[in-house]
Amino acid sequence: GSRVGIVGATGCGKTTLLDLFMGLLQPVDGSVFVDGELLEGARLQAWQRAIAHVPQHVFLSDSSVAENIAFGVPPNEIDMGRVLEVSQRARVTEFVEKDLQSFNSTVGERGIRLSGGQRQRIGIARALYKQASVLVLDEATSALDNAMERAVMESIADLDRRLTIVIVAHRVSTLSDCDVIYELLGGRVVGQGTFDELMVMSPSFREMAQISERNH
Known part of the structure:
Protein backbone atom coordinates (compact mmCIF):
# COMPACT_ATOMS: atom_id res chain seq x y z
CA GLY A 1 0.00 0.00 0.00
CA SER A 2 2.96 2.36 -0.30
CA ARG A 3 3.18 5.42 -2.53
CA VAL A 4 6.63 5.31 -4.13
CA GLY A 5 8.20 8.07 -6.23
CA ILE A 6 11.07 7.76 -8.69
CA VAL A 7 12.87 10.86 -9.90
CA GLY A 8 15.98 11.74 -11.86
CA ALA A 9 17.26 13.49 -14.95
CA THR A 10 16.66 12.12 -18.45
CA GLY A 11 18.77 9.02 -19.05
CA CYS A 12 19.32 8.25 -15.36
CA GLY A 13 17.70 4.80 -15.58
CA LYS A 14 14.07 5.41 -14.57
CA THR A 15 12.61 3.48 -17.51
CA THR A 16 15.02 0.58 -17.03
CA LEU A 17 14.15 0.42 -13.34
CA LEU A 18 10.42 0.34 -14.13
CA ASP A 19 10.94 -2.38 -16.75
CA LEU A 20 12.80 -4.49 -14.18
CA PHE A 21 10.10 -3.79 -11.59
CA MET A 22 7.35 -4.89 -14.00
CA GLY A 23 9.28 -7.97 -15.12
CA LEU A 24 9.68 -6.73 -18.69
CA LEU A 25 13.47 -6.94 -18.39
CA GLN A 26 15.53 -9.56 -16.62
CA PRO A 27 18.52 -8.30 -14.61
CA VAL A 28 21.95 -9.12 -16.02
CA ASP A 29 23.32 -9.27 -12.48
CA GLY A 30 21.32 -9.96 -9.34
CA SER A 31 17.65 -10.89 -8.94
CA VAL A 32 14.29 -9.23 -8.38
CA PHE A 33 12.21 -10.29 -5.38
CA VAL A 34 8.60 -9.38 -4.55
CA ASP A 35 7.45 -10.01 -0.98
CA GLY A 36 10.52 -12.16 -0.47
CA GLU A 37 9.85 -14.38 -3.49
CA LEU A 38 12.02 -14.56 -6.61
CA LEU A 39 10.29 -13.02 -9.62
CA GLU A 40 10.29 -15.84 -12.17
CA GLY A 41 8.00 -18.37 -13.85
CA ALA A 42 4.43 -18.47 -12.56
CA ARG A 43 5.27 -15.87 -9.92
CA LEU A 44 6.37 -13.43 -12.64
CA GLN A 45 3.18 -14.01 -14.64
CA ALA A 46 1.01 -13.44 -11.56
CA TRP A 47 2.99 -10.28 -10.73
CA GLN A 48 2.49 -8.86 -14.22
CA ARG A 49 -1.25 -9.54 -14.01
CA ALA A 50 -1.34 -7.58 -10.74
CA ILE A 51 0.15 -4.45 -12.36
CA ALA A 52 -1.69 -1.68 -14.20
CA HIS A 53 0.76 0.49 -16.14
CA VAL A 54 -0.02 3.99 -17.43
CA PRO A 55 2.65 5.18 -19.88
CA GLN A 56 3.19 8.77 -20.96
CA HIS A 57 1.68 8.05 -24.38
CA VAL A 58 -1.53 6.04 -24.04
CA ALA A 132 -4.89 -4.11 -10.06
CA SER A 133 -2.99 -4.22 -6.79
CA VAL A 134 -0.06 -2.20 -8.19
CA LEU A 135 -0.48 1.01 -10.20
CA VAL A 136 2.52 2.30 -12.16
CA LEU A 137 2.29 5.88 -13.43
CA ASP A 138 5.14 6.54 -15.86
CA GLU A 139 5.02 10.29 -16.64
CA ALA A 140 1.28 9.64 -16.84
CA THR A 141 0.24 13.23 -16.05
CA SER A 142 2.82 15.08 -18.15
CA ALA A 143 0.19 16.58 -20.50
CA LEU A 144 -2.05 17.87 -17.69
CA ASP A 145 -1.91 21.40 -16.38
CA ASN A 146 -1.00 21.96 -12.73
CA ALA A 147 -4.55 22.20 -11.43
CA MET A 148 -5.78 19.10 -13.27
CA GLU A 149 -2.72 17.10 -12.27
CA ARG A 150 -3.27 17.99 -8.61
CA ALA A 151 -6.95 17.01 -8.86
CA VAL A 152 -6.17 13.65 -10.47
CA MET A 153 -3.32 12.86 -8.05
CA GLU A 154 -5.41 13.79 -5.01
CA SER A 155 -8.17 11.48 -6.22
CA ILE A 156 -5.68 8.65 -6.75
CA ALA A 157 -4.15 9.31 -3.32
CA ASP A 158 -7.56 8.62 -1.78
CA LEU A 159 -7.66 5.10 -3.23
CA ASP A 160 -7.54 2.04 -0.99
CA ARG A 161 -4.20 1.92 0.84
CA ARG A 162 -3.89 -1.73 -0.16
CA LEU A 163 -3.09 -0.40 -3.65
CA THR A 164 0.63 0.20 -4.18
CA ILE A 165 1.37 3.19 -6.43
CA VAL A 166 4.70 3.79 -8.17
CA ILE A 167 5.05 7.23 -9.75
CA VAL A 168 7.60 8.61 -12.19
CA ALA A 169 6.78 12.29 -12.64
CA HIS A 170 8.14 15.17 -14.68
CA ARG A 171 7.02 17.61 -11.99
CA VAL A 172 8.88 16.86 -8.77
CA SER A 173 6.06 18.44 -6.76
CA THR A 174 3.81 15.58 -7.93
CA LEU A 175 5.78 13.30 -5.60
CA SER A 176 5.26 15.41 -2.48
CA ASP A 177 2.79 12.96 -0.90
CA CYS A 178 4.84 9.82 -1.59
CA ASP A 179 5.84 7.68 1.39
CA VAL A 180 9.32 7.33 -0.10
CA ILE A 181 11.11 8.80 -3.11
CA TYR A 182 14.14 7.28 -4.83
CA GLU A 183 16.45 9.68 -6.65
CA LEU A 184 18.41 8.10 -9.51
CA LEU A 185 21.65 9.26 -11.10
CA GLY A 186 23.65 7.27 -13.63
CA GLY A 187 21.64 4.12 -13.03
CA ARG A 188 22.14 4.20 -9.26
CA VAL A 189 20.03 5.28 -6.31
CA VAL A 190 21.74 8.37 -4.88
CA GLY A 191 18.99 9.54 -2.56
CA GLN A 192 16.10 8.03 -0.62
CA GLY A 193 13.54 9.59 1.69
CA THR A 194 10.38 11.64 1.84
CA PHE A 195 9.98 14.80 -0.24
CA ASP A 196 10.89 17.03 2.72
CA GLU A 197 13.88 14.86 3.68
CA LEU A 198 15.32 14.95 0.16
CA MET A 199 14.77 18.71 -0.05
CA VAL A 200 17.09 19.01 2.95
CA MET A 201 19.75 16.40 2.22
CA SER A 202 19.96 16.28 -1.59
CA PRO A 203 21.11 19.42 -3.44
CA SER A 204 20.35 17.80 -6.81
CA PHE A 205 16.80 16.93 -5.75
CA ARG A 206 16.31 20.43 -4.41
CA GLU A 207 17.52 21.87 -7.73
CA MET A 208 15.11 19.63 -9.70
CA ALA A 209 12.24 20.76 -7.47
CA GLN A 210 13.12 24.42 -7.96
CA ILE A 211 13.42 24.04 -11.75
CA SER A 212 10.10 22.19 -11.83
CA GLU A 213 8.39 24.99 -9.94
CA ARG A 214 9.84 27.68 -12.23
CA ASN A 215 8.77 25.82 -15.37
CA HIS A 216 5.23 25.15 -14.18
Missing part, protein backbone atom coordinates in the same frame (compact mmCIF):
# COMPACT_ATOMS: atom_id res chain seq x y z
CA PHE A 59 -2.76 3.90 -26.95
CA LEU A 60 -6.45 4.41 -27.72
CA SER A 61 -8.47 2.42 -30.23
CA ASP A 62 -11.06 3.93 -32.58
CA SER A 63 -13.92 2.92 -30.31
CA SER A 64 -16.00 4.44 -27.53
CA VAL A 65 -14.71 6.08 -24.37
CA ALA A 66 -16.17 3.22 -22.33
CA GLU A 67 -14.51 0.57 -24.50
CA ASN A 68 -11.15 2.33 -24.20
CA ILE A 69 -11.46 2.48 -20.42
CA ALA A 70 -12.46 -1.20 -20.19
CA PHE A 71 -9.83 -2.02 -22.81
CA GLY A 72 -9.90 -5.68 -23.86
CA VAL A 73 -13.30 -6.37 -22.31
CA PRO A 74 -16.08 -7.33 -24.79
CA PRO A 75 -18.59 -4.44 -25.11
CA ASN A 76 -21.45 -6.51 -23.70
CA GLU A 77 -19.40 -7.36 -20.60
CA ILE A 78 -18.31 -3.83 -19.67
CA ASP A 79 -19.24 -2.83 -16.12
CA MET A 80 -20.58 0.69 -16.71
CA GLY A 81 -20.83 1.31 -12.99
CA ARG A 82 -17.10 0.76 -12.67
CA VAL A 83 -16.45 2.86 -15.81
CA LEU A 84 -18.31 5.78 -14.25
CA GLU A 85 -16.54 5.36 -10.90
CA VAL A 86 -13.01 5.35 -12.34
CA SER A 87 -13.93 8.17 -14.74
CA GLN A 88 -14.80 10.36 -11.79
CA ARG A 89 -11.45 9.62 -10.15
CA ALA A 90 -9.44 10.24 -13.33
CA ARG A 91 -11.48 13.35 -14.20
CA VAL A 92 -12.69 11.82 -17.46
CA THR A 93 -16.34 12.56 -16.73
CA GLU A 94 -15.73 16.31 -16.97
CA PHE A 95 -14.62 16.37 -20.60
CA VAL A 96 -16.97 13.57 -21.69
CA GLU A 97 -19.99 15.55 -20.49
CA LYS A 98 -18.65 18.80 -21.93
CA ASP A 99 -17.19 17.72 -25.28
CA LEU A 100 -18.45 14.24 -26.17
CA GLN A 101 -21.85 14.03 -24.40
CA SER A 102 -21.65 10.26 -23.93
CA PHE A 103 -19.33 7.43 -22.89
CA ASN A 104 -20.50 5.73 -26.09
CA SER A 105 -18.93 8.48 -28.22
CA THR A 106 -15.92 7.35 -30.24
CA VAL A 107 -12.52 8.92 -29.65
CA GLY A 108 -11.20 8.54 -33.21
CA GLU A 109 -8.16 6.66 -34.42
CA ARG A 110 -5.52 6.75 -31.65
CA GLY A 111 -7.77 9.19 -29.80
CA ILE A 112 -7.42 11.96 -32.37
CA ARG A 113 -10.59 13.68 -31.10
CA LEU A 114 -8.99 14.16 -27.70
CA SER A 115 -6.19 16.32 -26.33
CA GLY A 116 -3.03 14.78 -24.91
CA GLY A 117 -4.25 15.42 -21.38
CA GLN A 118 -7.62 13.82 -22.08
CA ARG A 119 -5.92 10.73 -23.51
CA GLN A 120 -3.78 10.48 -20.38
CA ARG A 121 -6.85 10.70 -18.16
CA ILE A 122 -8.46 7.83 -20.07
CA GLY A 123 -5.23 5.86 -19.57
CA ILE A 124 -5.43 6.41 -15.82
CA ALA A 125 -9.11 5.44 -15.79
CA ARG A 126 -8.22 2.28 -17.74
CA ALA A 127 -5.64 1.31 -15.14
CA LEU A 128 -8.10 1.90 -12.30
CA TYR A 129 -10.78 -0.14 -14.11
CA LYS A 130 -8.40 -3.11 -14.11
CA GLN A 131 -8.54 -3.13 -10.28
Whole structure:
Protein backbone atom coordinates (compact mmCIF):
# COMPACT_ATOMS: atom_id res chain seq x y z
CA GLY A 1 0.00 0.00 0.00
CA SER A 2 2.96 2.36 -0.30
CA ARG A 3 3.18 5.42 -2.53
CA VAL A 4 6.63 5.31 -4.13
CA GLY A 5 8.20 8.07 -6.23
CA ILE A 6 11.07 7.76 -8.69
CA VAL A 7 12.87 10.86 -9.90
CA GLY A 8 15.98 11.74 -11.86
CA ALA A 9 17.26 13.49 -14.95
CA THR A 10 16.66 12.12 -18.45
CA GLY A 11 18.77 9.02 -19.05
CA CYS A 12 19.32 8.25 -15.36
CA GLY A 13 17.70 4.80 -15.58
CA LYS A 14 14.07 5.41 -14.57
CA THR A 15 12.61 3.48 -17.51
CA THR A 16 15.02 0.58 -17.03
CA LEU A 17 14.15 0.42 -13.34
CA LEU A 18 10.42 0.34 -14.13
CA ASP A 19 10.94 -2.38 -16.75
CA LEU A 20 12.80 -4.49 -14.18
CA PHE A 21 10.10 -3.79 -11.59
CA MET A 22 7.35 -4.89 -14.00
CA GLY A 23 9.28 -7.97 -15.12
CA LEU A 24 9.68 -6.73 -18.69
CA LEU A 25 13.47 -6.94 -18.39
CA GLN A 26 15.53 -9.56 -16.62
CA PRO A 27 18.52 -8.30 -14.61
CA VAL A 28 21.95 -9.12 -16.02
CA ASP A 29 23.32 -9.27 -12.48
CA GLY A 30 21.32 -9.96 -9.34
CA SER A 31 17.65 -10.89 -8.94
CA VAL A 32 14.29 -9.23 -8.38
CA PHE A 33 12.21 -10.29 -5.38
CA VAL A 34 8.60 -9.38 -4.55
CA ASP A 35 7.45 -10.01 -0.98
CA GLY A 36 10.52 -12.16 -0.47
CA GLU A 37 9.85 -14.38 -3.49
CA LEU A 38 12.02 -14.56 -6.61
CA LEU A 39 10.29 -13.02 -9.62
CA GLU A 40 10.29 -15.84 -12.17
CA GLY A 41 8.00 -18.37 -13.85
CA ALA A 42 4.43 -18.47 -12.56
CA ARG A 43 5.27 -15.87 -9.92
CA LEU A 44 6.37 -13.43 -12.64
CA GLN A 45 3.18 -14.01 -14.64
CA ALA A 46 1.01 -13.44 -11.56
CA TRP A 47 2.99 -10.28 -10.73
CA GLN A 48 2.49 -8.86 -14.22
CA ARG A 49 -1.25 -9.54 -14.01
CA ALA A 50 -1.34 -7.58 -10.74
CA ILE A 51 0.15 -4.45 -12.36
CA ALA A 52 -1.69 -1.68 -14.20
CA HIS A 53 0.76 0.49 -16.14
CA VAL A 54 -0.02 3.99 -17.43
CA PRO A 55 2.65 5.18 -19.88
CA GLN A 56 3.19 8.77 -20.96
CA HIS A 57 1.68 8.05 -24.38
CA VAL A 58 -1.53 6.04 -24.04
CA PHE A 59 -2.76 3.90 -26.95
CA LEU A 60 -6.45 4.41 -27.72
CA SER A 61 -8.47 2.42 -30.23
CA ASP A 62 -11.06 3.93 -32.58
CA SER A 63 -13.92 2.92 -30.31
CA SER A 64 -16.00 4.44 -27.53
CA VAL A 65 -14.71 6.08 -24.37
CA ALA A 66 -16.17 3.22 -22.33
CA GLU A 67 -14.51 0.57 -24.50
CA ASN A 68 -11.15 2.33 -24.20
CA ILE A 69 -11.46 2.48 -20.42
CA ALA A 70 -12.46 -1.20 -20.19
CA PHE A 71 -9.83 -2.02 -22.81
CA GLY A 72 -9.90 -5.68 -23.86
CA VAL A 73 -13.30 -6.37 -22.31
CA PRO A 74 -16.08 -7.33 -24.79
CA PRO A 75 -18.59 -4.44 -25.11
CA ASN A 76 -21.45 -6.51 -23.70
CA GLU A 77 -19.40 -7.36 -20.60
CA ILE A 78 -18.31 -3.83 -19.67
CA ASP A 79 -19.24 -2.83 -16.12
CA MET A 80 -20.58 0.69 -16.71
CA GLY A 81 -20.83 1.31 -12.99
CA ARG A 82 -17.10 0.76 -12.67
CA VAL A 83 -16.45 2.86 -15.81
CA LEU A 84 -18.31 5.78 -14.25
CA GLU A 85 -16.54 5.36 -10.90
CA VAL A 86 -13.01 5.35 -12.34
CA SER A 87 -13.93 8.17 -14.74
CA GLN A 88 -14.80 10.36 -11.79
CA ARG A 89 -11.45 9.62 -10.15
CA ALA A 90 -9.44 10.24 -13.33
CA ARG A 91 -11.48 13.35 -14.20
CA VAL A 92 -12.69 11.82 -17.46
CA THR A 93 -16.34 12.56 -16.73
CA GLU A 94 -15.73 16.31 -16.97
CA PHE A 95 -14.62 16.37 -20.60
CA VAL A 96 -16.97 13.57 -21.69
CA GLU A 97 -19.99 15.55 -20.49
CA LYS A 98 -18.65 18.80 -21.93
CA ASP A 99 -17.19 17.72 -25.28
CA LEU A 100 -18.45 14.24 -26.17
CA GLN A 101 -21.85 14.03 -24.40
CA SER A 102 -21.65 10.26 -23.93
CA PHE A 103 -19.33 7.43 -22.89
CA ASN A 104 -20.50 5.73 -26.09
CA SER A 105 -18.93 8.48 -28.22
CA THR A 106 -15.92 7.35 -30.24
CA VAL A 107 -12.52 8.92 -29.65
CA GLY A 108 -11.20 8.54 -33.21
CA GLU A 109 -8.16 6.66 -34.42
CA ARG A 110 -5.52 6.75 -31.65
CA GLY A 111 -7.77 9.19 -29.80
CA ILE A 112 -7.42 11.96 -32.37
CA ARG A 113 -10.59 13.68 -31.10
CA LEU A 114 -8.99 14.16 -27.70
CA SER A 115 -6.19 16.32 -26.33
CA GLY A 116 -3.03 14.78 -24.91
CA GLY A 117 -4.25 15.42 -21.38
CA GLN A 118 -7.62 13.82 -22.08
CA ARG A 119 -5.92 10.73 -23.51
CA GLN A 120 -3.78 10.48 -20.38
CA ARG A 121 -6.85 10.70 -18.16
CA ILE A 122 -8.46 7.83 -20.07
CA GLY A 123 -5.23 5.86 -19.57
CA ILE A 124 -5.43 6.41 -15.82
CA ALA A 125 -9.11 5.44 -15.79
CA ARG A 126 -8.22 2.28 -17.74
CA ALA A 127 -5.64 1.31 -15.14
CA LEU A 128 -8.10 1.90 -12.30
CA TYR A 129 -10.78 -0.14 -14.11
CA LYS A 130 -8.40 -3.11 -14.11
CA GLN A 131 -8.54 -3.13 -10.28
CA ALA A 132 -4.89 -4.11 -10.06
CA SER A 133 -2.99 -4.22 -6.79
CA VAL A 134 -0.06 -2.20 -8.19
CA LEU A 135 -0.48 1.01 -10.20
CA VAL A 136 2.52 2.30 -12.16
CA LEU A 137 2.29 5.88 -13.43
CA ASP A 138 5.14 6.54 -15.86
CA GLU A 139 5.02 10.29 -16.64
CA ALA A 140 1.28 9.64 -16.84
CA THR A 141 0.24 13.23 -16.05
CA SER A 142 2.82 15.08 -18.15
CA ALA A 143 0.19 16.58 -20.50
CA LEU A 144 -2.05 17.87 -17.69
CA ASP A 145 -1.91 21.40 -16.38
CA ASN A 146 -1.00 21.96 -12.73
CA ALA A 147 -4.55 22.20 -11.43
CA MET A 148 -5.78 19.10 -13.27
CA GLU A 149 -2.72 17.10 -12.27
CA ARG A 150 -3.27 17.99 -8.61
CA ALA A 151 -6.95 17.01 -8.86
CA VAL A 152 -6.17 13.65 -10.47
CA MET A 153 -3.32 12.86 -8.05
CA GLU A 154 -5.41 13.79 -5.01
CA SER A 155 -8.17 11.48 -6.22
CA ILE A 156 -5.68 8.65 -6.75
CA ALA A 157 -4.15 9.31 -3.32
CA ASP A 158 -7.56 8.62 -1.78
CA LEU A 159 -7.66 5.10 -3.23
CA ASP A 160 -7.54 2.04 -0.99
CA ARG A 161 -4.20 1.92 0.84
CA ARG A 162 -3.89 -1.73 -0.16
CA LEU A 163 -3.09 -0.40 -3.65
CA THR A 164 0.63 0.20 -4.18
CA ILE A 165 1.37 3.19 -6.43
CA VAL A 166 4.70 3.79 -8.17
CA ILE A 167 5.05 7.23 -9.75
CA VAL A 168 7.60 8.61 -12.19
CA ALA A 169 6.78 12.29 -12.64
CA HIS A 170 8.14 15.17 -14.68
CA ARG A 171 7.02 17.61 -11.99
CA VAL A 172 8.88 16.86 -8.77
CA SER A 173 6.06 18.44 -6.76
CA THR A 174 3.81 15.58 -7.93
CA LEU A 175 5.78 13.30 -5.60
CA SER A 176 5.26 15.41 -2.48
CA ASP A 177 2.79 12.96 -0.90
CA CYS A 178 4.84 9.82 -1.59
CA ASP A 179 5.84 7.68 1.39
CA VAL A 180 9.32 7.33 -0.10
CA ILE A 181 11.11 8.80 -3.11
CA TYR A 182 14.14 7.28 -4.83
CA GLU A 183 16.45 9.68 -6.65
CA LEU A 184 18.41 8.10 -9.51
CA LEU A 185 21.65 9.26 -11.10
CA GLY A 186 23.65 7.27 -13.63
CA GLY A 187 21.64 4.12 -13.03
CA ARG A 188 22.14 4.20 -9.26
CA VAL A 189 20.03 5.28 -6.31
CA VAL A 190 21.74 8.37 -4.88
CA GLY A 191 18.99 9.54 -2.56
CA GLN A 192 16.10 8.03 -0.62
CA GLY A 193 13.54 9.59 1.69
CA THR A 194 10.38 11.64 1.84
CA PHE A 195 9.98 14.80 -0.24
CA ASP A 196 10.89 17.03 2.72
CA GLU A 197 13.88 14.86 3.68
CA LEU A 198 15.32 14.95 0.16
CA MET A 199 14.77 18.71 -0.05
CA VAL A 200 17.09 19.01 2.95
CA MET A 201 19.75 16.40 2.22
CA SER A 202 19.96 16.28 -1.59
CA PRO A 203 21.11 19.42 -3.44
CA SER A 204 20.35 17.80 -6.81
CA PHE A 205 16.80 16.93 -5.75
CA ARG A 206 16.31 20.43 -4.41
CA GLU A 207 17.52 21.87 -7.73
CA MET A 208 15.11 19.63 -9.70
CA ALA A 209 12.24 20.76 -7.47
CA GLN A 210 13.12 24.42 -7.96
CA ILE A 211 13.42 24.04 -11.75
CA SER A 212 10.10 22.19 -11.83
CA GLU A 213 8.39 24.99 -9.94
CA ARG A 214 9.84 27.68 -12.23
CA ASN A 215 8.77 25.82 -15.37
CA HIS A 216 5.23 25.15 -14.18
